Amino acid sequence: MTTSHAAAALTARAQEVSSEIVTDILALVHHETGSYDLSGLAAGLDLLRELTVHRLGRPDHEHRYPGGECGDTLTLTYTGTGPGHVALVGHYDTVWPTGTLAGWEQPEPEGDGDGREKLSGPGIFDMKTGLAQGIWALKLARESGAPVPTVTFLFNGDEEIGSLSSRPVIEEVAQKVDVTLVLEPTAHGAVKTARKGSGIFQVTATGIEAHAGLAPQDGASAITALSEFVLAAAAVAAPEKGTTINTGLIKGGSATNVVAGKATAGIDIRVTSQAEQDRVDAEFDAIEVSDPRVGIEIVRDWNRPPMTLNAASAPLLDLAREVAREQGRELSDTAVGGASDANFVAALGLPVLCGMGAVGDGAHAQGEFIYPDTVPAQTALVAGLLGRLAQPLRG
Numbered sequence: 001m002t003t004s005h006a007a008a009a010l011t012a013r014a015q016e017v018s019s020e021i022v023t024d025i026l027a028l029v030h031h032e033t034g035s036y037d038l039s040g041l042a043a044g045l046d047l048l049r050e051l052t053v054h055r056l057g058r059p060d061h062e063h064r065y066p067g068g069e070c071g072d073t074l075t076l077t078y079t080g081t082g083p084g085h086v087a088l089v090g091h092y093d094t095v096w097p098t099g100t101l102a103g104w105e106q107p108e109p110e111g112d113g114d115g116r117e118k119l120s121g122p123g124i125f126d127m128k129t130g131l132a133q134g135i136w137a138l139k140l141a142r143e144s145g146a147p148v149p150t151v152t153f154l155f156n157g158d159e160e161i162g163s164l165s166s167r168p169v170i171e172e173v174a175q176k177v178d179v180t181l182v183l184e185p186t187a188h189g190a191v192k193t194a195r196k197g198s199g200i201f202q203v204t205a206t207g208i209e210a211h212a213g214l215a216p217q218d219g220a221s222a223i224t225a226l227s228e229f230v231l232a233a234a235a236v237a238a239p240e241k242g243t244t245i246n247t248g249l250i251k252g253g254s255a256t257n258v259v260a261g262k263a264t265a266g267i268d269i270r271v272t273s274q275a276e277q278d279r280v281d282a283e284f285d286a287i288e289v290s291d292p293r294v295g296i297e298i299v300r301d302w303n304r305p306p307m308t309l310n311a312a313s314a315p316l317l318d319l320a321r322e323v324a325r326e327q328g329r330e331l332s333d334t335a336v337g338g339a340s341d342a343n344f345v346a347a348l349g350l351p352v353l354c355g356m357g358a359v360g361d362g363a364h365a366q367g368e369f370i371y372p373d374t375v376p377a378q379t380a381l382v383a384g385l386l387g388r389l390a391q392p393l394r395g
Contacts, residue, residue: 006146007326010384013140014376021136021375022119024051028092028128029121032101033071033157035093041071041157044092048131048155052076055139059153065169071157073166075173077150078138082390084149087173088134088382089341090183090357091159094123095364107369118360120369129370130183130357131155137382144383147390152177156341162200162303163341174345174352178392179316181382182342182354185363187334189374192355193317194335195343196242197277197306199269201284202299203229205252207291209261219259220293223252226263229296232287233267236280242272243280244337270337272306304343309333312351316393320353323384329377338363351393356382 014021028051033044045064053059059076066072071093100122107118134153141148154173156166163170174180184192205226210219230247237245245267252263271277284298309317317333324331342354359378362368 003326006144007323007384010140010144011327011376011380013143014380014383017136017140018372018376021132021379022372024055024132024135025124025129025375026119026121027051028132029124030101032096032098032122033093034097035071035095035158035160037098038071040098041093045072045074045155045157048092049074049076051132052135052153055135065166067158067165070161070165073154073156073169075152075154075169077152080148080150080390082147082149084389084392085152085177086149086386086389087152087154087177087180088138088183089154089170089180090127090131090134091156091341092128092131093157093160094126095160096122105367107367117372118369119372120367122368125185125358125360125368125370126363127184127357129360129375130185133357133375133379134183134382136379137386140379140383141386144387146387148386149178149390151386159341162301163344167344170341170344171348174348174350178351179389180342180345180350180352181356181385182340182352183357184340184342184354185358185360186355186378187336188361189359190332190334190355191317191320191353192336192340192342193309193313193333193353195307195339195354196270196272196337197302197343198304198339199271199277199280199300199302201267201269201301203265203267204297204299205229205263205289205294206297207259207261207294209254210259212257212259216259220291221259222263222294223260225289225291225294225296226250226252226265228289229287230265233284236283238276241276242270242337243276244270270339274306277302304339305347307339307343307346307354310346310349312349313346313353316351316353319388319393320381320385323388324381327377327380327384331381
């Protein structure tokens with residue numbers, strides 16, 4: 001069979017089983033797996049494993065890494081018929097707390113006005129569609145009869161909160177395989193070859209409590225000081241350089257009639273370079289609040305390094321574009337502001353492509369959705385790429 005005939009057969013087969021893939025996507029979506037719901041995460045990972053085994057059979061190797069206060073990480077390895085080894089990485093946790101699904105509104109049946117259907121649900125775009133498509137990609141690659149690489153699936157339950165427990169596992173797996181494909185959603189169909197680095201800072205203001213009516217002058221408000229800090233921190237942002245700063249969490253005080261003794265803020269920072277990371281650190285250190293009686297403590301966690309298209313990944317991108325052309329479309333790549341587990345792999349100088357999953361929009365927003373008519377093509381793309389990676393990538 002010629003390459004073009006094989007590509008056509010693969011895409012046709014993906015179209016034939018599209019409804020089954022969507023069924024698996026919805027099964028994952030209908031089980032809520034918020035990042036902080038440990039029981040929901042545990043059951044969700046069990047479901048994901050069962051679905052994988054149902055479609056692919058029992059893995060040749062399996063290991064479940066306890067996540068402690070985070071969701072567990074699971075690796076499932078299926079031995080291939082070629083010498084290549086590929087990691088398919090995806091997270092099963094979502095930003096949505098348990099109970100969100102009950103109040104979730106589905107899009108109108110006519111879709112976005114041009115008759116195109118949408119499917120919506122918490123985590124459907126980021127990134128449960130990618131998980132199901134990855135499983136089916138290996139299934140279709142196997143069914144094609146062509147050689148396939150050994151594939152290690154890595155499913156982690158803490159990506160949305162920084163991959164706090166799974167990062168060492170991701171880095172270990174990435175160093176043992178030839179390439180890593182991250183099943184995060186696409187950027188409107190494009191793969192993601194550059195991502196910002198991310199930092200998660202915890203800022204604590206410690207003041208002096210006092211009665212707000214009887215002796216307010218004796219108090220030093222942690223809330224007022226923290227508010228000053230947050231406003232000053234926002235001014236450190238430099239969007240023209242790709243640096244954004246968002247205070248997403250804030251809490252403090254004990255009662256309305258008490259001058260607040262403590263307040264905390266969680267700040268998300270995104271940068272495109274080490275130079276910007278260093279600048280942000282220095283400018284945060286220079287922030288002062290008006291009441292010297294209030295102490296400010298900054299706990300920094302530069303969680304993910306910036307990701308760029310490194311020399312090892314460039315041949316992988318070329319190969320993915322070649323596979324897409326064989327299947328009748330052009331594949332573009334882009335840089336995005338969000339970080340992912342691909343950042344860790346790229347920082348090691350290893351080949352990685354991110355954004356191999358869903359086509360849709362609305363990550364982390366009410367109404368996130370996918371276009372189900374894109375599911376066959378995206379699944380076929382990963383399946384076709386797996387076929388080409390049955391031999392180790394050379395670049």
